Amino acid sequence: MEETADMMNSNFKLNNRDRAVLMKTPFLSSLTGNSLVRMMSTMSVISLANRKSIFREGENADAFYCVLSGYVRLYQLNRDGREADIRICSPGDTFAECLLYGGTKYRHHAQTAEATTLARFDMQAVRDLAEQERDIAKAVITSLSKHLITTMDCVANDRLHTAPQRVANYILTRCPVDGGPASIRLPFQKNLLAGMLGLAPEALSRAFSTLRRTGVTVRGRVIQVGDVQALREI
Amino acid sequence: MEETADMMNSNFKLNNRDRAVLMKTPFLSSLTGNSLVRMMSTMSVISLANRKSIFREGENADAFYCVLSGYVRLYQLNRDGREADIRICSPGDTFAECLLYGGTKYRHHAQTAEATTLARFDMQAVRDLAEQERDIAKAVITSLSKHLITTMDCVANDRLHTAPQRVANYILTRCPVDGGPASIRLPFQKNLLAGMLGLAPEALSRAFSTLRRTGVTVRGRVIQVGDVQALREI
DNA sequence: ATCTGAATTTGACATCGATCAAATCTGCGA
DNA sequence: TCGCAGATTTGATCGATGTCAAATTCAGAT
Numbered sequence: 001m002e003e004t005a006d007m008m009n010s011n012f013k014l015n016n017r018d019r020a021v022l023m024k025t026p027f028l029s030s031l032t033g034n035s036l037v038r039m040m041s042t043m044s045v046i047s048l049a050n051r052k053s054i055f056r057e058g059e060n061a062d063a064f065y066c067v068l069s070g071y072v073r074l075y076q077l078n079r080d081g082r083e084a085d086i087r088i089c090s091p092g093d094t095f096a097e098c099l100l101y102g103g104t105k106y107r108h109h110a111q112t113a114e115a116t117t118l119a120r121f122d123m124q125a126v127r128d129l130a131e132q133e134r135d136i137a138k139a140v141i142t143s144l145s146k147h148l149i150t151t152m153d154c155v156a157n158d159r160l161h162t163a164p165q166r167v168a169n170y171i172l173t174r175c176p177v178d179g180g181p182a183s184i185r186l187p188f189q190k191n192l193l194a195g196m197l198g199l200a201p202e203a204l205s206r207a208f209s210t211l212r213r214t215g216v217t218v219r220g221r222v223i224q225v226g227d228v229q230a231l232r233e234i
Numbered sequence: 235m236e237e238t239a240d241m242m243n244s245n246f247k248l249n250n251r252d253r254a255v256l257m258k259t260p261f262l263s264s265l266t267g268n269s270l271v272r273m274m275s276t277m278s279v280i281s282l283a284n285r286k287s288i289f290r291e292g293e294n295a296d297a298f299y300c301v302l303s304g305y306v307r308l309y310q311l312n313r314d315g316r317e318a319d320i321r322i323c324s325p326g327d328t329f330a331e332c333l334l335y336g337g338t339k340y341r342h343h344a345q346t347a348e349a350t351t352l353a354r355f356d357m358q359a360v361r362d363l364a365e366q367e368r369d370i371a372k373a374v375i376t377s378l379s380k381h382l383i384t385t386m387d388c389v390a391n392d393r394l395h396t397a398p399q400r401v402a403n404y405i406l407t408r409c410p411v412d413g414g415p416a417s418i419r420l421p422f423q424k425n426l427l428a429g430m431l432g433l434a435p436e437a438l439s440r441a442f443s444t445l446r447r448t449g450v451t452v453r454g455r456v457i458q459v460g461d462v463q464a465l466r467e468i
Numbered sequence: 469a470t471c472t473g474a475a476t477t478t479g480a481c482a483t484c485g486a487t488c489a490a491a492t493c494t495g496c497g498a
Numbered sequence: 499t500c501g502c503a504g505a506t507t508t509g510a511t512c513g514a515t516g517t518c519a520a521a522t523t524c525a526g527a528t
Contacts (some may be wrong), residue, residue: 080437145336201476436507
């Protein structure tokens, strides 16, 4: 049976783009020399097609991951079996690294949301390394700190802002800072953006149409903003 | 001018209960000998009356804190000036420790929600210590990991469950595991519970009255559960 | 270029939870 | 014990968002 490259599970060398993403991760960006080598040696590269399961809630947590390309959805099921996204991981994001010292089982389901390349780190190996090498411990701390901050921001965003405000915030984080017009391109399906913002896809769609009044035009994945400053007022 | 003990800001020795809480913190529970001593020496104890500000959003983050007794509310203001609680910290909880490596400014307001005793850790001192002492770095990692997990659970809870479900979950976490009847006492005002669960106080009140159908009786701070098992089904 | 299944939008509706106001209740100090 | 101030509950209402179904658009494969 033949498989396409997308479907394959490979340990081959990183391509340049993936390598660049990996090196900018808080996890690796501060490492040099020996620490970097040892860290890389605990790692393998995995490529998965769209909608493949990476792990399931309750499974034994023996690895954590960094997204190199593509996207990963972390989600849980409620009592009725409906899925709710907890987090959408983009290239450069690390997930399940909190289980290094926080528990032994995965706490949600993880699934690719596109063809995706992951760096897989062996949990126990990194645990051991962190105890030996100061700079690895520090890298872990930095990574956890940043992750914690974005997660708290997520809670704040959910509790503080309405759907159009969340969307406006998202757009603003990807716009140039000056006040004029701007144009951005979503790097993924609206589906995923909805999940990031804690919205149903329909609610996202309606939020966009609310923002039309504020000079936001959406065509496919391209979002045009008439006046960035005006968007801040929302 | 005289102040009552409650209003005072003191560096006196810890009382036994506060010391016990402090030592069970993920931050200190794993430390021994020299590390423990050095960590304690970066710390001071602060007592504050109800509703005192600890820090404000945007201020320079030069300390993080651990709650020894009382409660602390972390909140933000939305555009209309309304407050939304991001997190309620109970005895044993640490807050703002993510700024050890995650940034230099506080990201929300922090205010006591009762007469409260805090352990205050100097940010730079702990940063330095963590780089010197392996077990302190490990303690930081453990603390951040656990904090990250509870914060992700908070997101999941907000996105997955209705108000009565959140309240039921909260009650269940403080009930004995077996299925029979149980009685618990809230350790704080309903106000705070509402903030923890991301609800308006009125919504919490209504959630309780919804749960009456499931055999939950509320009188003041005392909550009686007819059948713990039934509560799980909600 | 066309086709086809998936993604997105739109409409109609139901529900949840926030909000504001008023009524109670509670605990604490006089 | 009485009286307040603050906390909590209740009522009424509104707005925001989830849900389901149908229409439409989009993107990738042939």
